[in-house]
Amino acid sequence: MDLPERWIVGVDIGGTNLVVGLVPARGGNPFGLRTQRTLSAEGPEAVVARVVDMVVGVLADFEAEGGSKGVVDGLGIGCPGPLDRTSGVVVTTPNLGWTRFPVRDRIAEAVDLPAALDNDANCAVLGEWWQGAGKGSRVLVGLTLGTGVGGGIVIDGRIFHGVGDVAGEIGHMTVDLDGRPCKCGNLGCLEAYASGPNIAARAVEGLEFGASSILPDLVEGMLSDVTAETISRAAVQGDAYALSVMRETAEYLGAGIANVMNLLNPDTVVIAGGVTQAGEHLFAPLQEVVRKRAFASAVDRCRIVPAALPGTAGVVGAAAVFKQQDTGGL
Numbered sequence: 001m002d003l004p005e006r007w008i009v010g011v012d013i014g015g016t017n018l019v020v021g022l023v024p025a026r027g028g029n030p031f032g033l034r035t036q037r038t039l040s041a042e043g044p045e046a047v048v049a050r051v052v053d054m055v056v057g058v059l060a061d062f063e064a065e066g067g068s069k070g071v072v073d074g075l076g077i078g079c080p081g082p083l084d085r086t087s088g089v090v091v092t093t094p095n096l097g098w099t100r101f102p103v104r105d106r107i108a109e110a111v112d113l114p115a116a117l118d119n120d121a122n123c124a125v126l127g128e129w130w131q132g133a134g135k136g137s138r139v140l141v142g143l144t145l146g147t148g149v150g151g152g153i154v155i156d157g158r159i160f161h162g163v164g165d166v167a168g169e170i171g172h173m174t175v176d177l178d179g180r181p182c183k184c185g186n187l188g189c190l191e192a193y194a195s196g197p198n199i200a201a202r203a204v205e206g207l208e209f210g211a212s213s214i215l216p217d218l219v220e221g222m223l224s225d226v227t228a229e230t231i232s233r234a235a236v237q238g239d240a241y242a243l244s245v246m247r248e249t250a251e252y253l254g255a256g257i258a259n260v261m262n263l264l265n266p267d268t269v270v271i272a273g274g275v276t277q278a279g280e281h282l283f284a285p286l287q288e289v290v291r292k293r294a295f296a297s298a299v300d301r302c303r304i305v306p307a308a309l310p311g312t313a314g315v316v317g318a319a320a321v322f323k324q325q326d327t328g329g330l
């Protein structure tokens with residue numbers, strides 16, 4: 001194959017899946033993508049051992065295609081936070097259950113490559129800025145509705161970290177003072193309403209109260225199998241109950257995005273995650289709620305768009321984080 005000159009390994013450690021691939025340093029599609037379940041309950045050592053196996057496998061595939069490790073500059077790692085980028089340590093991760101784990105150096109030493117670490121959600125947003133739906137954006141805000149609600153802010157092509165790497169935790173903004181409990185310990189976080197599992201939990205609660213819907217049929221009666229994707233599918237099929245769950249999701253998400261718009265005045269908000277498969281059934285009510293809550297002059301200048309790199313933004317962005325650390329730019 002025609003190989004670009006330099007490559008970077010991207011590692012995306014998500015709450016549910018691990019994704020590893022090789023990203024051309026000048027940009028372009030990742031090579032040799034591998035995906036596995038994270039299975040975070042096995043503990044950080046076991047997860048890191050599997051990540052290392054995946055990296056070794058990707059590099060072996062690369063060599064089989066005529067590449068060599070000598071043209072791989074390093075490795076970028078995206079991992080749920082809060083984390084300390086300077087020391088490469090995960091401080092606490094409600095979505096993995098790890099504390100004070102030196103994830104960057106463990107992986108770097110095992111594969112003998114220099115590495116950089118950033119929050120997985122930050123990586124995904126930087127990936128969308130570099131090669132996806134946020135290309136050309138000056139002030140970009142990204143939200144990923146996955147296991148949790150990840151958030152990130154990219155200003156002039158740089159992740160905004162705040163003073164302690166906590167900036168961009170949009171999922172943990174309070175949207176209801178006495179609301180649903182969140183894994184972080186707070187009440188009423190956006191994540192407690194709009195993460196995949198919490199969208200499903202809200203839907204199931206209504207079904208248990210007797211709401212009529214095609215959802216039980218879609219999961220053959222196993223309500224515990226209802227996911228945000230199932231609800232999106234039912235909404236696309238016109239199911240009134242699924243549509244009402246989508247509208248309620250849009251209410252919370254819209255309040256969160258309106259807060260962000262008034263705070264940062266972005267030109268683009270990118271939303272990723274399975275629930276975006278609902279398309280206009282999510283985006284139309286969302287746009288309406290944002291317009292109702294945020295300043296018109298902020299709403300008028302901002303696009304709210306679905307992510308363009310589903311499944312790969314984290315890997316691409318992790319590689320971008322390494323490249324920025326290594327060369328200072330993208």
Ligand SMILES: [Zn+2]
Nearest residue numbers: 172182184189
């Ligand atoms: Zn929270």
